Amino acid sequence: MRINSVCILGGTGFIGRQIANRLANTPIQIKVLTRHRERNRHLLPIPNLQLFEANVHDPEHLQNHLEGVDAVINLVAILNEGRKPGQRFEDIHVHLVEKLLVACRESGVKRLLHMSALGADPEGPSRYQQTKGEGERMALAAHNRDLAVTVFKPSVVFGPADTFLNTFAGMLKLAPMMPLPTPGARFQPVYVDDVAAAFEATLEHRDSFGQTYELGGPHIYTLEALVRYVAELLELRRAIIGLPDSLSRLQGRLLQHFPGKPYTLDNYLSTQVDNVCQHNALPDLGIHPTALEAVAPGYLGGTRTRYRYDEWRREAGRDN
Numbered sequence: 001m002r003i004n005s006v007c008i009l010g011g012t013g014f015i016g017r018q019i020a021n022r023l024a025n026t027p028i029q030i031k032v033l034t035r036h037r038e039r040n041r042h043l044l045p046i047p048n049l050q051l052f053e054a055n056v057h058d059p060e061h062l063q064n065h066l067e068g069v070d071a072v073i074n075l076v077a078i079l080n081e082g083r084k085p086g087q088r089f090e091d092i093h094v095h096l097v098e099k100l101l102v103a104c105r106e107s108g109v110k111r112l113l114h115m116s117a118l119g120a121d122p123e124g125p126s127r128y129q130q131t132k133g134e135g136e137r138m139a140l141a142a143h144n145r146d147l148a149v150t151v152f153k154p155s156v157v158f159g160p161a162d163t164f165l166n167t168f169a170g171m172l173k174l175a176p177m178m179p180l181p182t183p184g185a186r187f188q189p190v191y192v193d194d195v196a197a198a199f200e201a202t203l204e205h206r207d208s209f210g211q212t213y214e215l216g217g218p219h220i221y222t223l224e225a226l227v228r229y230v231a232e233l234l235e236l237r238r239a240i241i242g243l244p245d246s247l248s249r250l251q252g253r254l255l256q257h258f259p260g261k262p263y264t265l266d267n268y269l270s271t272q273v274d275n276v277c278q279h280n281a282l283p284d285l286g287i288h289p290t291a292l293e294a295v296a297p298g299y300l301g302g303t304r305t306r307y308r309y310d311e312w313r314r315e316a317g318r319d320n
Contacts, residue, residue, distance in 0.1 A: 001148065001204050003070045003111060005029040009056050009100070010075030012040045014161050015115070018196040019073060020046050026200075033065055057086055057096060063103040071111035073199060074100055074139075079128065079163075080261045093131035094138070101142045112149045113199055114139040118188075118214060119273045120153060126269035140212065148209040150202050152195070155216045155275050158292060159192030160299040168230045169300055171262075172238050181251045181263060183224035183242030185271035188216035191290035194282055201285045213281035218289040220276050229292075233300040 006023060010016045011032035020043065023030055030049040034040050037053040044051055054061045056076065066072065078092050085091075097114070104112060116139075120132035136151055143149035156164045171178060195215055202208035221229075224242050231238045243251060252268035255261070282289045 001111065001206060003028060003204050005031065005069050006071045006073060006203070007031040007033065007066055007069045007109075008073045008075065009033055010077070010115075011073075012043065013075060014159065014163065015157060015192055015195055016073075016075050017043065017161075018159070018192045019075075019199050020049055022193075022196045022200045024048055031065065031069060057091070057099065059099050059103060062099055063107050066103050066107040066109050069107070069109055071113065071203060072100065072104060072109050073113045073115075075115045077115065077117070077132070080256075080264055080266070081127075089127050089131040093128075093135040097135040097138050101138065101147075104142075104147055110147060111203070112139065112142070112147055113203065114149060114151050116151050116153045116212075118153050118155045118216070118275050118277065119270060121273075124270075125272045126266045128266055128270055129273065136212075140210070143210045148206075150208045150210070151212040152198060153212060153214045154190050154195050155188040155277065156190070157192050157195055158189045158217075158296065162192065164189070165226070165230055165296060165300060168227050169234060172227070172231050172234060172236055175238075177239040177241065178227065179241050179243055179247075179251065180224060180227055181243050181248035181268060182245075182271040183222060185223040186220055186274040186276055187223065187226065188220045188276040188280075189226070189292050190215050190217045190282075191292075191295055194287055194290050197287050198282065198285050201287065213285070214277040214279060215282055216277040216280045216289065218291050221292075223271070229296070230300060233297055235301075 006028055008016050008020060011020055012034050020030055024047040032043060032049060032051050033054040033056055037051055040051060043049060052065060054065050056062050076092060076096055081088050116136040117132050119129050120136050121129050122133040122137060124130050124133055139149050140151055158165050198215055227240055249268055252263055252265035256264035
């Protein structure tokens with residue numbers, strides 16, 4: 001299948017920017033939809049990229065912007081619900097997918113790459129997992145000869161602008177002690193550029209049509225091990241106290257009412273399912289999974305750690 005144009009929903013986000021940068025090295029024309037064009041003008045220097053202001057939740061807006069587009073990449077998701085209309089899990093993970101599938105059919109889009117998540121399951125313990133699972137199910141059910149669908153299920157994604165390791169880094173800098181909920185929760189962090197490479201590798205390949213790909217890094221960590229590693233990179237001595245299950249649940253109930261929702265009951269429920277791959281598809285796609293330790297020191301490390309990281313890069317011949 002030859003793809004000449006792609007529309008990215010969620011293209012201004014952490015993963016979307018990386019995918020856009022990868023596709024910019026191809027002849028493909030990239031259209032990114034955003035509610036706030038002026039806030040995202042920094043994307044405009046990316047070759048072959050056009051930025052359009054649009055409300056993707058408006059079916060008419062969505063269909064109009066998909067006219068003449070060969071493929072759509074849907075990355076829109078939330079980890080926590082907002083209080084305003086349109087900010088519920090169902091609005092983002094289910095209803096938007098419904099509208100997108102209709103718009104693809106009406107506008108003649110022939111390819112859909114849909115971002116789900118590890119643990120997504122209509123029967124999962126959290127509303128995040130349930131709604132992500134329902135959206136994934138709907139996207140795959142829409143796969144047919146007119147619309148080729150591929151689904152991706154990454155573990156937590158890391159990279160210089162991530163909201164995972166950077167969040168813990170910010171918390172560790174604020175206080176000498178961190179009460180850590182669900183310290184034994186297991187994750188398989190995957191590098192953002194590996195995720196972007198998977199999207200690029202499958203975009204035009206028929207073997208990926210109708211397939212679901214789990215994406216993870218080369219190693220599995222507990223949450224406590226990850227937080228301790230971040231503290232080490234920051235060169236901070238912190239008391240990290242793993243909370244038992246009852247206190248982890250209580251922390252979710254309490255902190256979900258704080259500004260910014262640093263942790264919620266739904267977050268707690270999500271950690272009851274290991275965030276690891278049954279089968280990591282990256283090697284199948286010709287992508288060697290990047291280790292966390294090869295990247296995180298470059299953006300999280302303290303002065304000495306960054307110096308050691310730069311030395312390692314020079315020794316590896318990667319400073320060019």
